[in-house]
Amino acid sequence: QTVVTQEPSFSVSPGGTVTLTCGLSSGSVSTNYYPSWYQQTPGQAPRTLIYSTNTRSSGVPDRFSGSILGNKAALTITGAQADDESDYYCALYMGSGIWMFGGGTKLTVL
Amino acid sequence: EVQLVQSGAEVKKPGEPLKISCKGSGYSFSSYWIAWVRQMPGKGLEWMGIIYPGDSDTRYSPSFQGQVTISVDKSISTAYLQWSTLKASDTAMYYCARQDGAALFYFDWWGQGTLVTASS
Numbered sequence: 742q743t744v745v746t747q748e749p750s751f752s753v754s755p756g757g758t759v760t761l762t763c764g765l766s767s768g769s770v771s772t773n774y775y776p777s778w779y780q781q782t783p784g785q786a787p788r789t790l791i792y793s794t795n796t797r798s799s800g801v802p803d804r805f806s807g808s809i810l811g812n813k814a815a816l817t818i819t820g821a822q823a824d825d826e827s828d829y830y831c832a833l834y835m836g837s838g839i840w841m842f843g844g845g846t847k848l849t850v851l
Numbered sequence: 852e853v854q855l856v857q858s859g860a861e862v863k864k865p866g867e868p869l870k871i872s873c874k875g876s877g878y879s880f881s882s883y884w885i886a887w888v889r890q891m892p893g894k895g896l897e898w899m900g901i902i903y904p905g906d907s908d909t910r911y912s913p914s915f916q917g918q919v920t921i922s923v924d925k926s927i928s929t930a931y932l933q934w935s936t937l938k939a940s941d942t943a944m945y946y947c948a949r950q951d952g953a954a955l956f957y958f959d960w961w962g963q964g965t966l967v968t969a970s971s
Contacts, residue, residue, distance in 0.1 A: 742913075774942070775955065775956035775957065776959070777956070777957035779896070779958070781896075786946055786961040786962065786963055786964050787888075787896065787946070787948075787956045787958075787961055788961075789957060789959055789961075790958035790960060792951070792955055792956075792959075793956070793957065796955075798959070821888070828895075830895060830896050832896075832898070832958070834956040838884075838901055838908075838910035839898075839910055839912070839913075840886065840898040840901070841898060841912075842888070842895065842896040842897060842898055843895070844895045845895040845896065
């Protein structure tokens with residue numbers, strides 16, 4: 742059973758840069774999986790950040806960017822701010838109408 | 852404006868049936884896939900399944916196949932997630948989400964969530 746992998750937790754200093762990744766337990770993530778990224782703060786529904794690997798959703802600050810790094814999808818936050826402290830989830834489209842979410846990364850800004 | 856409005860929180864006993872809903876507005880409901888996503892307390896997002904209201908084509912995650920039923924009534928722009936017999940382990944927040952309609956494969960709008968509590 743394929744699993745979508747993410748770092749369980751990460752920390753970044755205010756103003757710093759952090760890259761979160763999204764991989765597959767078997768195989769590589771490519772643009773063919775249409776990786777997307779979602780931000781969730783406690784008690785709130787997820788918010789769409791990035792889709793189709795590197796396209797920012799409407800209203801998302803340009804400090805958020807997406808890419809493929811090696812065999813993984815990546816979400817980079819440049820100039821992290823306190824309100825970026827959230828859980829971040831990637832989602833991959835596996836084909837034939839099937840999706841998978843990663844386990845999520847809890848980002849701490851301190 | 853696109854909106855997905857979910858039904859309210861539910862408290863049920865294990866063994867009881869349950870059906871929760873997700874009503875879409877502000878767009879052509881029949882033309883966009885609607886997914887259901889589970890979030891157990893303190894845990895991550897899990898994709899459960901997806902339905903196309905236009906023809907009720909439905910796909911399930913292997914983890915949820917046979918455990919839940921996803922359906923739709925396009926005449927009232929509403930998708931449903933139902934259980935015939937709830938278990939305590941079904942206690943979770945459930946979100947519906949719209950898949951984009953431009954084959955970019957992402958969830959562009961989310962419902963506010965429905966909290967389901969199954970407890971004796």
